[in-house]
Amino acid sequence: MIVVAAAALLFLGQTALADEGHEPIGDAIRSVPIFDAHIHYKQEAWQTYSTSSVIKLMDRSGVAMALVSSTPDEGTIRLFEYAPNRIVPELRPYHGAARSSNWTEIAGMADYLRKRLETYPHRGIGEFHLHNLDTVNRPLLRQVTAMAKTHDIPLHVHSGAAPVHLLYELEPSLTIIWAHAGLSEPVAVVEATLAAHPSLHADTSYRENDILASDGMIDPAWRKVIERFADRLMVGSDTWMNFQWDNYAELISTNRRWLSRFPRDIAEKIAFRNAEKLFGRKVDMDLIGKR
Numbered sequence: 397m398i399v400v401a402a403a404a405l406l407f408l409g410q411t412a413l414a415d416e417g418h419e420p421i422g423d424a425i426r427s428v429p430i431f432d433a434h435i436h437y438k439q440e441a442w443q444t445y446s447t448s449s450v451i452k453l454m455d456r457s458g459v460a461m462a463l464v465s466s467t468p469d470e471g472t473i474r475l476f477e478y479a480p481n482r483i484v485p486e487l488r489p490y491h492g493a494a495r496s497s498n499w500t501e502i503a504g505m506a507d508y509l510r511k512r513l514e515t516y517p518h519r520g521i522g523e524f525h526l527h528n529l530d531t532v533n534r535p536l537l538r539q540v541t542a543m544a545k546t547h548d549i550p551l552h553v554h555s556g557a558a559p560v561h562l563l564y565e566l567e568p569s570l571t572i573i574w575a576h577a578g579l580s581e582p583v584a585v586v587e588a589t590l591a592a593h594p595s596l597h598a599d600t601s602y603r604e605n606d607i608l609a610s611d612g613m614i615d616p617a618w619r620k621v622i623e624r625f626a627d628r629l630m631v632g633s634d635t636w637m638n639f640q641w642d643n644y645a646e647l648i649s650t651n652r653r654w655l656s657r658f659p660r661d662i663a664e665k666i667a668f669r670n671a672e673k674l675f676g677r678k679v680d681m682d683l684i685g686k687r
């Protein structure tokens with residue numbers, strides 16, 4: 397009888413432990429640091445949001461570190477030079493006449509990118525857009541993928557699935573961060589694309605309302621993707637316009653809301669641990685208030 401009781405206790409104990417591992421992290425997510433994998437500090441923001449006010453916004457939301465790209469790249473460098481311990485800079489091609497729609501066609505683009513990669517400590521190339529593959533300049537893309545390999549840094553690509561496949565065709569050993577997890581691609585395509593390329597990561601900016609169903613729970617198809625690829629996802633805000641800076645606290649709290657529905661190990665990976673691995677930086681709450 398005693399043996400049975402002990403066995404039952406042991407069984408209960410194991411169940412409790414197992415349950416603990418699978419329980420959502422809930423409110424404890426508030427003390428988990430965030431790595432924001434999709435910040436822009438564009439020229440249009442510089443007047444309203446000084447470098448110090450950007451870092452203060454991050455502080456208030458527990459965003460310990462961020463991946464930053466800007467139009468023009470000077471914005472990223474300003475922010476990085478102000479707060480090098482908080483910013484991972486990446487090189488966005490857009491400047492002058494070079495914009496999201498035409499950057500692959502701009503004369504001198506490869507030289508511009510090469511020179512800036514040599515001058516500044518960029519840890520990625522992007523975020524850049526690839527829309528129409530018919531008009532995209534493949535020789536330039538080949539040079540960009542070669543630069544990524546030389547510097548051992550990822551590309552950060554805003555596109556549908558087809559350009560992701562093309563980039564991996566050009567250079568199979570790339571690491572790509574898929575901006576907005578494909579943005580308008582259906583969740584099934586997101587899953588298939590992540591499954592096809594083991595080094596494909598994604599930031600989930602602008603996906604919060606796909607991930608969170610209207611009842612505040614996690615959309616079941618997204619839950620499957622998030623659990624399956626928990627090692628390759630990162631959250632992000634995408635401050636592409638000033639209204640995103642205006643709403644920064646709300647954006648980060650929406651991200652914490654959906655992360656809170658997952659167990660601690662998954663939530664922490666997506667909040668900051670995947671970024672730690674990708675960029676070789678230590679991310680913790682001790683960074684808050686520092687620069």
Ligand SMILES: [Zn+2]
Pocket residue numbers: 434436523575634636
């Ligand atoms: Zn963006």
